[in-house]
Amino acid sequence: MATTTTAPKLKTHVGERIRRTEDPRLITGAACYLDDITRPGMLHAAVLRSPYAAARINSISIEDALALPGVKAVYVGKDVESVGGVPCAGSMPDLRIPNHKILAGDRVYYVGHPVAAVVATDKYIAADAIERIEVDYEPTELVSDPEEALQEGAVKVHPEYPDNVAFTFSQEGGDVEEAFRQADVIVKEKILVPRLAPIPIETRGVVAEYDEGSQELTIYSSTQIPHLLRTQLALQLNMPEHHVRVIAPEVGGGFGSKCNVWAEEALAAFVAMELKQPVKWVESRRESILVVAHGRAHVDTLELAAKNDGTLLGLKLHILCDIGAHHQLLTPIIPTLAVLMLPGLYKFRSFKADLIGAFTNRAPSDLYRGAGRPEATYVIERMVDKLAAEIGMDPAEIRFKNFPASTDFPFNSATGLQYDSGDYATAFNKALDIVDYKARRAEQEAARAEGRLYGIGISTYGEICAFGPSPATPAGGWESASVNVEATGKVAVMTGISPHGQGEETSFAQLTADALGIPMDDIVVVHGDTAKVHYGIGTFGSRGISIGGSALHLALQDVVAKATKYAAHMMGVDAETVTFEGGVFSSEATDSTLTLADVALEAHLCRQLPPGTEPGLAATRFFEPSNFAFPFGAHICVTEVDKETGEVDIQRFVAVDDCGRIINPLLVEGQIHGGIAQGLGPAFQEGVIYDDEGQLLNGTLMDYSIPKARNMPWIETDRTETPSPVNPLGTKGVGEAGTIGSLPAFVNSVVDALSPLGIEHIDIPMTSQSIWNAIHERSRT
């Protein structure tokens, strides 16, 4: 028994800029990604995809492919009919869910639709064999554009339905008609939010392996949701869930694209069970851009009613969401988030939103970083700027005027959400100070006098995250955590979230280190394996720290309580008199101390089990939040536009974000930086382009432009910290904030720069071409 009287002051971890414990293995190449996995006797699959956006399949001839040495099997739609379709979690009353088979039946509905799968001894043979499959397609009429899809007499994507309406959703709050009657001013705009390809650097991939003896199917998948995937696969394959194990190895980015249940996952599972040999499928970059559910895809029509003094009264919105030919897991749910967050940070009195999901002969759309909130933030921030311009008010002033005060929280938004906590003006003032707003406006005046196009763009954004209370989510919004203090005093944390770049191995170890007073090196954070973590929901919707971290917090409290009982028993005192600090239990009465390791050993040896206590030093807890969390912030972007070329030079980019309490500022800044890149990309260059034939025109990274280092401005970050009351950590979430907040700041800045020319709006992406077009049209008229 140790005899020191004062506990050693271990440095605290929470709140510190601690480098990611994940990084050494990632940087040295020691990490194991999906494609690094090999299993004995493993085969390789490749998928043949439709070159047509709509066609009947008259016949498929596979003989030539089968004849190629090394080809083990070829599967077409009818071979896999026993496998259940790709699931969709939507639940609107009028939701139409066409049968989404894992391989096409007698029709294909979009370019990239999976038609056949080849399984061969290596991936090269599989790729060659794909070319030898002959499909007799009979192209049929199609509709590629979502607005055309809803027109009278449009070609029907699914002939079994009377039209192309996949679902509708409406919401109303306050008396919107009255608001429009009272309005001094009404501004309108139609805003396109184009489809985005998620482009995780690691594409999707699956390895499936079946053990006949144990009847256990092991699926390695580059996924964000191993447990939900296990449940769905069990249903699709009609197997008990306990015979399915899903492992998410190192996942090289997801951005929502891997928060899904994909046809290829069930397909690989089916093949492995059929052939009784492991099989691997890894998606190519072209497949990834072509078929991995695109995000956004809105055509929005807005009307905003206000007073001449800038008071916002009401908002009407019509969203047309291009959902593609089939639903993926969350396709119908994502645009409803845009409806919910439409009021942004403002005290709207009334609102009315109608949403229509339209089938088109395009790849499915679904969640992508931000999922619904970037769409909402973009359009509301554009409209508020438009209103400010219309009534000649400063865009900063109009925002201040319509914020709820910090004392108004919890604040009920026009759409019925309860914003948990906030202090919008403070964060905004901070951003204005950093950019020196007055000086920038003066600079703008001087620039304009010289005929230069200089713009200042503001985005004060709010978002909804930490998904979320279970009743408001399709698959449970809780999270689990287990903490096991091993006999040697080292600690294993098992979490149901499934990080794939966010750094929660680090932040969870920080929480654990502080709660147990042990070094981070003594902690392992285990995730992404359904055989090791009994259940969880996964990582998406900026929920990791708030939901998973809170479950961990509760489990850690339980462990400390139990350990305290042991320690008290060992020291022969009452548990109430024992203090625990810095990993050491002390009793003043007996002047004795014990370390966590001392107690852990005793808890395993159980030589003197305290009465009413069970052996072991472990705890499992579940956390169910009472509400979502609502981060917010202010992004300000200063630009100068080159009149002759349409190029935009970003001179300043200031981001003040409030994501609640911060566990690790370094991780927060990393998320903000990456998030801003993924917000700015679509602002100036990203977006999938389809032609009238439903062909994707920019399907490689030589044509589809994700932001590169050379495109990024220097980002000046700062923060405010307003704790959330809806979870014990006070955290909110930061995975998507940067993506949500940044885009409107850029767009508003460029529109501000161009406003002397009479330009009021340009749709994104605001490429140099589209800016030049707008300038050019003005200068001609």
Next chain:
Amino acid sequence: MIPASFDYSAPETLSEALQLLGDEEAKVLAGGQSLIPMLKLRLAQPARLVDLDRIPDLNFIAEDNGTIRIGAMTTHHQVESSDLLAEKCPLLAKTAGHIGDVQVRNRGTIGGSVAHADPAADYPAALLALEAQVKLVSASGERVVALDEFLVDALTTSLEDGEILTEVHVPVEQEGVATAYRTLIQPASGFAIVGAAVRLGVSNGNVSFVRVALTGVGPNPYRASAVEEALEGGPANAEAFAAAAAHAAEGVDVLSDIHASAAYRASLAAVQTRRALEDAAGSA
């Protein structure tokens, strides 16, 4: 994204390479920055690749009697960072620095770029302005041709079967001639939507020498003779540059694609040509 199968050889001498190229189905591999993507998309399916990377004689930069000879396998990075070129043919070194990104410049070669004849490649603008020549060697002999004769059309050159491009020849820059290269890039690939290369000599306020060439604008990079004619002998000032640059896309069948319309490209051609002229005049 897996190429069809092919054989691979990596000869160490030019004559071995030429011999291997006797096989009609064979194709030369240089830096692979254009060819490998084409193989992966199965747009090219050669039976054999003859890799020139192990032939030391193809990688050099040397000066000979007022001409600089650059071996075909010289990488973009080597061109960009060559002291000899920086001093004696700065336009080429400058242009190389515009190509793609660091990885591409470390692998891609000048011979490969010229032989590939991408209509949006950067080098051709500079090389046309420099009135460069290329040396082509086959098993039966060799010839030296002017670049504007070598470049036939988009992705098409006058390279014959069995021929290897071994050298690019550029002149040592003349005394008193200043150069500039201006581009606007396609953001995904980094290729030029428009690239304008200028060589400009000014004496007594008048243009005494001018060469202007553009890439990215039409199906083939070209010398903008109308711009040159408008400037030759006239005043070297902003108005003259602007007036002359307005001819930059004259007579050209301007490209239109998802990245830039014909109208935008034509306008950029004039703008970037004028700016390149101003840059050159400013640095003279």
